[in-house]
Amino acid sequence: MNYGLPLLKALVEHFKKLPGIGEKTARRLAFSILDMDGAEVREFAETLLQVKKSIGFCTRCGNLAEGELCEICKDERRNGTILCVVERPADLYVLDASGQYRGRYHVLHGVLSPLDGVGPKDLNLERLERRVREEGIQEVIIATNPSIEGDTTSLYIARILKKLGVKVTRPARGLPLGSSLEYVDRGTITRALENREPI
Amino acid sequence: MNYGLPLLKALVEHFKKLPGIGEKTARRLAFSILDMDGAEVREFAETLLQVKKSIGFCTRCGNLAEGELCEICKDERRNGTILCVVERPADLYVLDASGQYRGRYHVLHGVLSPLDGVGPKDLNLERLERRVREEGIQEVIIATNPSIEGDTTSLYIARILKKLGVKVTRPARGLPLGSSLEYVDRGTITRALENREPI
Numbered sequence: 001m002n003y004g005l006p007l008l009k010a011l012v013e014h015f016k017k018l019p020g021i022g023e024k025t026a027r028r029l030a031f032s033i034l035d036m037d038g039a040e041v042r043e044f045a046e047t048l049l050q051v052k053k054s055i056g057f058c059t060r061c062g063n064l065a066e067g068e069l070c071e072i073c074k075d076e077r078r079n080g081t082i083l084c085v086v087e088r089p090a091d092l093y094v095l096d097a098s099g100q101y102r103g104r105y106h107v108l109h110g111v112l113s114p115l116d117g118v119g120p121k122d123l124n125l126e127r128l129e130r131r132v133r134e135e136g137i138q139e140v141i142i143a144t145n146p147s148i149e150g151d152t153t154s155l156y157i158a159r160i161l162k163k164l165g166v167k168v169t170r171p172a173r174g175l176p177l178g179s180s181l182e183y184v185d186r187g188t189i190t191r192a193l194e195n196r197e198p199i
Numbered sequence: 200m201n202y203g204l205p206l207l208k209a210l211v212e213h214f215k216k217l218p219g220i221g222e223k224t225a226r227r228l229a230f231s232i233l234d235m236d237g238a239e240v241r242e243f244a245e246t247l248l249q250v251k252k253s254i255g256f257c258t259r260c261g262n263l264a265e266g267e268l269c270e271i272c273k274d275e276r277r278n279g280t281i282l283c284v285v286e287r288p289a290d291l292y293v294l295d296a297s298g299q300y301r302g303r304y305h306v307l308h309g310v311l312s313p314l315d316g317v318g319p320k321d322l323n324l325e326r327l328e329r330r331v332r333e334e335g336i337q338e339v340i341i342a343t344n345p346s347i348e349g350d351t352t353s354l355y356i357a358r359i360l361k362k363l364g365v366k367v368t369r370p371a372r373g374l375p376l377g378s379s380l381e382y383v384d385r386g387t388i389t390r391a392l393e394n395r396e397p398i
Binding site for chain 2: 004005007008010011014017018019020021025027028029030031032033034036038040041042043044045046047048049050051052054055064065066070071072088089090093
């Protein structure tokens with residue numbers, strides 16, 4: 001679609017680069033910017049720049065951080081003897097929001113994926129081994145995604161860590177709460193039946 | 200969700216102000232900005248600012264324009280005797296992309312909506328009347344949305360314009376192409392049967 005407005009077209013293209021945003025949504029978002037208050041758009045643009053400039057990775061765990069260490073690594077009330085390994089910072093926030101876990105984290109920044117050329121050296125693994133050795137860690141929960149790549153990565157890490165004498169676990173697999181059996185996939189059903197629990 | 204990162208939280212809030220973007224999508228978009236190349240984010244922010252600064256409304260038809268007149272009003276090959284009235288610039292682009300219409304446009308910037316306090320004075324109507332009188336317009340197609348407000352607005356405008364002796368039409372109503380009868384609403388079915396065409 002040619003708007004005769006190169007700037008608007010450029011904005012649509014920028015929105016299209018965001019995940020899950022197609023042509024139509026990008027167009028709607030671009031038009032909504034035109035309807036917005038000027039001050040609000042300036043603040044939006046400013047925040048984009050600031051976020052990119054000021055947020056980096058925690059030098060200890062790989063989580064997002066505005067300084068050297070992230071808020072979780074700085075928090076002395078956290079249990080320092082347990083680590084939860086995740087693929088990405090976004091996973092960490094979802095797990096942490098549950099309130100169930102009060103230990104620390106370690107972010108891999110990816111999963112093993114030979115087809116995409118991602119090997120162990122490309123993940124934040126060396127630092128994980130060092131932390132387990134040096135921080136007196138007693139348990140590592142490997143919370144990679146329950147996908148083929150996630151499971152492969154999980155097994156790979158478990159093998160390394162077990163040699164260091166640490167307990168290695170992962171979150172339970174089974175029926176998601178609030179789901180309807182009719183719509184749950186066969187793999188999940190199989191796993192849920194295998195791991196059935198006493199009532 | 201508290202990220203311990205006020206900037207990231209602010210960015211999520213900005214994304215949430217965009218139409219159709221909820222908390223989860225806003226979070227995914229904000230995280231994707233962190234994964235993006237720095238130069239790309241700067242360009243995105245710059246484009247946001249430029250769009251808001253440089254794009255205004257055509258002084259003749261109300262369409263988006265980077266200068267005094269929009270590209271369509273400046274285009275001398277357009278048929279100057281026919282006008283198509285739309286609610287918003289976004290509607291204009293969708294109609295124009297069909298390639299079916301090569302006349303000019305007039306953008307109302309809204310619809311009559313007494314409940315929201317939008318009356319005739321709030322729409323770009325005075326200029327429409329003046330254009331019909333002064334530009335030798337022979338036909339006005341009123342292409343407001345086929346909603347209650349759109350139809351009310353359409354009838355209101357038609358009444359005014361007919362007094363000026365101009366032909367007033369609107370796009371046909373009926374079954375959308377590629378639709379499935381099973382999923383078409385009753386109002387559309389009724390209209391499609393009333394207005395049935397010979398094969």
